[in-house]
Amino acid sequence: xxxxxxxxxxxxxxxxxxxxxxxxxxxxxxxxxxxTAVSVGAVTIPFLDVILIFSGQGDTVTWxxxxxxxxxxQALAAVIAGAGLAVAGxxxxxxxxxxxxxxxxxxxSNAAAFGAALAVIVFGAGEMTSTLTDAVVINNPYxxxxxxxxxxxxxxxxxxxxxxxxxxxxEVMVLAGxxxxxxxxxxxxxxxxxxxxxxxxAVVFWTFGDVGRAGWTEIWIMGIFVAASCIYFxxxxxxxxxxxxxxxxxxxxxxxxxxxxxxxxxVASLVSAMTVAFLGIIGFVGLVCPHMVRRLIGDDHRxxxxxxxxxxAILLLAADTAARLVVAPNLLPVAVLTAFIGAPMFIYLLxxxxxx
Amino acid sequence: MxxxxxxxxxxxxxxxxxxxxxxxxxxxxxxxxxxxxxxGKTTLLKCINTILTPKNGAILIDGRExxxxxxxxIAREIGYVPQRCETGxxxxxxxxxLGRRPHIRWNISENxxxxxxxxxxxxxxxxxxxxxxxxxxxxxxxxxSVARAFVQEPxxxxxxxxxxxxxxxxxxxxLRIVREAVREQPVSAxxxxxxxxxxxxxxxxxIFLKEGTIFAxxxxxxxxxxxxxxxxxxxxxxxxxxxxPVVIPLEEGSG
Numbered sequence: 001x002x003x004x005x006x007x008x009x010x011x012x013x014x015x016x017x018x019x020x021x022x023x024x025x026x027x028x029x030x031x032x033x034x035x036t037a038v039s040v041g042a043v044t045i046p047f048l049d050v051i052l053i054f055s056g057q058g059d060t061v062t063w064x065x066x067x068x069x070x071x072x073x074q075a076l077a078a079v080i081a082g083a084g085l086a087v088a089g090x091x092x093x094x095x096x097x098x099x100x101x102x103x104x105x106x107x108x109s110n111a112a113a114f115g116a117a118l119a120v121i122v123f124g125a126g127e128m129t130s131t132l133t134d135a136v137v138i139n140n141p142y143x144x145x146x147x148x149x150x151x152x153x154x155x156x157x158x159x160x161x162x163x164x165x166x167x168x169x170x171e172v173m174v175l176a177g178x179x180x181x182x183x184x185x186x187x188x189x190x191x192x193x194x195x196x197x198x199x200x201x202a203v204v205f206w207t208f209g210d211v212g213r214a215g216w217t218e219i220w221i222m223g224i225f226v227a228a229s230c231i232y233f234x235x236x237x238x239x240x241x242x243x244x245x246x247x248x249x250x251x252x253x254x255x256x257x258x259x260x261x262x263x264x265x266x267v268a269s270l271v272s273a274m275t276v277a278f279l280g281i282i283g284f285v286g287l288v289c290p291h292m293v294r295r296l297i298g299d300d301h302r303x304x305x306x307x308x309x310x311x312x313a314i315l316l317l318a319a320d321t322a323a324r325l326v327v328a329p330n331l332l333p334v335a336v337l338t339a340f341i342g343a344p345m346f347i348y349l350l351x352x353x354x355x356x
Numbered sequence: 357m358x359x360x361x362x363x364x365x366x367x368x369x370x371x372x373x374x375x376x377x378x379x380x381x382x383x384x385x386x387x388x389x390x391x392x393x394x395x396g397k398t399t400l401l402k403c404i405n406t407i408l409t410p411k412n413g414a415i416l417i418d419g420r421e422x423x424x425x426x427x428x429x430i431a432r433e434i435g436y437v438p439q440r441c442e443t444g445x446x447x448x449x450x451x452x453x454l455g456r457r458p459h460i461r462w463n464i465s466e467n468x469x470x471x472x473x474x475x476x477x478x479x480x481x482x483x484x485x486x487x488x489x490x491x492x493x494x495x496x497x498x499x500x501s502v503a504r505a506f507v508q509e510p511x512x513x514x515x516x517x518x519x520x521x522x523x524x525x526x527x528x529x530x531l532r533i534v535r536e537a538v539r540e541q542p543v544s545a546x547x548x549x550x551x552x553x554x555x556x557x558x559x560x561x562x563i564f565l566k567e568g569t570i571f572a573x574x575x576x577x578x579x580x581x582x583x584x585x586x587x588x589x590x591x592x593x594x595x596x597x598x599x600x601p602v603v604i605p606l607e608e609g610s611g
Contacts, residue, residue, distance in 0.1 A: 006474030008466055012449050015486055097442075238457045244444045245451060245489075249501070251407045252436030253508070254428035254458040298488065299445040 019303040022296065026310035030079070033314060037075040037321040038067055042329060077214035077222070078320040078334065079313040081275040082285055084226035086312025088268035089286025090293075090305060091233055094240040095264045096163050098170045100349065102286035103272035106173065107180025108155045109283065112276035114184040114191075115151030117203045119144040121195045145221070148277035152269040155180050160265055209275075209282035209335035211320050218278040225274050229267045230309055236260065237301040244299060282335045284342020285312050291349065315341075357416075358383050358544045359404070359512055364413030366396075366403050373399050374568045377413070381512075381546065381561070386538050388555040389548045391565035392588055397548035398439065400565070401514045404546065405434040417512060431458035435505030439516040441497055443490035448481055448500055451489050455504035468507075475503040479533060495526035502530060506537060513538075515547035519554060527551070531558040552579070552603045576601050 035054075039045045045053075045063050053067045085103060092101035103109045123143060162176050188207075192200055214222070233240075239260050242250035247257050275282065289311040290304065297303050316334065319341065323332040357380045364377040374396045381387050389397045402408040404415055406422060415422040417433050425433070435455070446454075452475055456468040476485050479499045484492055489500060498518065505513055515534065519527040535558050538545050549555040555562065556576055564572040564587045571587055572578045579601050584592050591606045 005477065006470035006472070008469045009449065009473050009476075009485065011486060012469065015447070015449075238454070238460060241446065241450070241454055242457060244442065244446060245454065245504075246438060246440070246442040248402075248407060248438040249436070249441055249504075251427070252405060252431065252434075252438065252505075252514075253454060254431030256427055294445060298447065300447070300450050 016303075019297050019300075019307075023303065023306055023310065026307065026314065030310055030314050030317070033317050033321070034075055034079065037078075037317055038071045040321065041066075041071060041324060073214060073216060073219055074212045074320065075317060076219050077211040077279060078317040080219065080222045080226050081211060081279055081282060082289075082312035082314070082316025083230065083309040084222065084271040084275050084312070085282060085286040085316070086289035086308040087226070087230055087233055087305060088271045089312075090290035090301075090308040091240070091264050091268045092286070093290055094243060094301065095261045096159070096173060097243070098163075098173050099291070100170045100174045100287070100346075102284070102290075103268070104281070104283040104285075105287055105346070106155070106159050106177040107184065108152050108159070108177075108269055108272050109276050109281045110181040110184040110188075111151040111155035112148040112273045113206055113281050114187045115148035115273070116144050116206055116277045117188045117191050118151070119147035120202050120206075121191045121199045123147070145274055145277035149270055149273040151184065152273040153266070155184070156265050156269045160262065163261075206276075206280045208333035209280035209338075210331075210333035211279055211282075211316070212331060213280070214278050222274050222278055226271055229271050230305070232267055233264075233305050234302075236264070237305055240264075240301040240305075241299075244301075280333070280335065282316070282338055284338050284346065285316055287349075288342050288345045289315055291345070357381065358385075358418055359546070360414075360416045361404065362414045362416075364400070364403060364415065365411045366399055366408060367411050368399075372568060374403065374410075376569055377565075379563055379570065379573055381544050383542065383544060384538055385560045386535055386545045386547070386558060387561045387563065388559040389546065389563045389565065390550075390552065390555055390587075391571075395565045396568045397565060398516050401436075401516050401546065401548055404512075405430055405436050405514060407436070428458050431508065431510075433510055434512045434514060435508040435510035437498075437501045437505045437513070437515045437518060439520060441501045443488075443497065445488045445490060447486050448489055448492065448496075449476070449485045451500050452476065452481075452503045452507055455507035458508060471507045471509070472503075475506045478506070478537075479503045495522050495529075498522060498526065498530060499533075502533065511543055513543055513545040513547075515545060517548050517550065519549070519551060527554060534558070552584075556601050556603070579603065 035047055035050050039047055039050045043066060045066065049063060050067065053064060089102035092106065093099055158180060159173065159176065162173060188203065192203055195203060239255045242253045242255045243257060243260065250257050290308045293304055293307040293311050297307055319337045320334040323334045323337045326332060360380040362378045364374060366374040377400060389400060391397055399408060403410045422430060449472060453464065453468065453472050456464065456471065460468065476482055479502065481499060481503065484496060489497060502518065513534065518530050522530065531554060534545055537543060556579065561575060562573065562578060563570055564583065566587050572583050579594060581592050581594055584590065584603065593604050593606060595602045595604060
């Protein structure tokens with residue numbers, strides 16, 4: 001190409017500028033929502049005091065405890081899990097070329113739950129305690145998340161094998177996900193049958209994802225994994241764009257498509273496994289958020305991946321805050337609320353006829 | 357020689373698809389690979405940029421063995437326009453910018469944006485540059501694919517049936533643009549074609565494949581009724597119109 005007769009397109013810069021503005025707006029919304037989530041509840045803490053406590057200048061001891069020990073961990077868990085599930089969803093949708101892909105619809109979340117149940121019941125990694133705030137205690141988060149991850153890998157291998165068959169349509173993949181979900185749910189039930197009361201309670205609790213059960217240790221582990229995988233995905237954004245225009249075109253552009261697919265699925269499964277192992281199954285966040293962002297800023301993964309992270313964090317944090325308020329003083333597991341939002345959206349996607 | 361292929365062979369599982377294919381392509385030349393359906397034209401193209409790995413043979417681009425290069429190095433040398441391109445909510449500009457991927461290290465540079473802009477002008481896609489590629493016509497999408505291969509700034513372009521599923525005007529547009537680029541830039545092109553007359557009009561050299569190997573190769577002088585009868589099993593006459601051969605098929609039994 002003659003570079004001499006090309007110039008930098010102002011229209012294009014304006015266009016990308018709008019996307020960056022969208023992402024910045026998302027960050028602001030997320031921060032405001034985080035402050036709101038921490039401030040509302042049984043005891044209302046004024047906005048300004050929340051910000052003061054964040055910056056380490058809060059003086060009221062009671063509020064300090066509420067913020068650092070209860071509300072902030074829960075809010076951060078929602079932010080991290082939401083971002084992780086959404087980014088796993090957007091990457092799965094891209095590399096499987098399937099708009100219905102997400103950790104939940106492909107059965108990977110249920111596989112992780114089975115793995116976690118296996119760790120709790122067979123290896124005794126967790127137990128039910130009687131405290132109301134923190135009903136399930138994971139004695140050994142590493143064992144639980146490893147078991148969850150290994151089971152995820154089994155489900156991922158099946159999904160990748162099906163994706164490898166050229167004829168696999170989105171519907172076939174989702175049906176395979178239904179089959180995997182049923183299989184792993186049955187496995188979980190089988191384990192429950194042999195569990196004692198406290199273990200049973202712990203496992204049942206798992207099937208309703210709740211961000212309130214994470215402590216600072218879990219938040220650190222999840223946070224590091226989610227951040228690392230987000231960085232990996234963002235560095236590969238161009239490759240996901242290339243896969244979007246077809247495998248052969250992508251190979252012609254120098255993308256190692258099969259390795260991209262394999263590593264992408266493994267990393268996305270790892271993130272899903274981590275959230276399920278610590279928080280339980282939270283469905284539909286990974287499906288809904290990428291589609292909302294796609295409608296707003298398009299499929300360009302340079303912006304879609306960070307956008308989906310933000311949308312996932314915002315959605316899960318908002319849903320969790322709402323879940324805390326709706327049935328106050330009782331607490332509703334956030335997974336119930338995300339299913340109420342996500343299931344209709346899933347049906348809408350099926351009916352509208354997705355693109356691609 | 358920009359490209360030389362020697363003793364190339366490829367098997368699909370155990371069925372031989374190509375055997376002992378050898379040819380060479382000079383600078384600023386357009387080569388058409390012709391032959392009936394299923395003869396291995398597309399397979400040959402995909403072997404050249406190692407989307408398919410040849411069973412044996414050597415492929416040299418500018419004297420370097422392609423099989424020894426990694427994917428990104430190949431992508432800097434060879435641009436590939438597949439027969440069909442998937443769509444999505446990606447703008448025309450971004451879809452073309454994708455062609456810079458083999459050159460991008462961390463982020464796009466001003467130069468990348470300039471090259472894309474030049475390609476958009478060359479293919480007259482200015483009005484569409486911020487439209488999504490799932491909203492444009494098949495002909496426009498094919499132009500986007502060609503533009504993407506252009507901005508890769510390769511030394512060799514591979515085009516897999518660039519005119520299939522296009523109307524007459526778009527067929528002529530695409531081939532004219534490719535030939536102009538080959539004349540003006542340090543680039544050569546290999547394309548598979550079905551339409552003999554379009555190939556004759558826009559190519560410098562021809563390769564006719566039969567049963568997975570080269571049956572005839574050379575300039576337009578090799579295009580004779582006897583050769584075409586052997587390759588396609590069709591009776592034709594070859595007329596000359598303004599110096600360019602024109603192939604006219606005859607009805608069964610009337611030859």
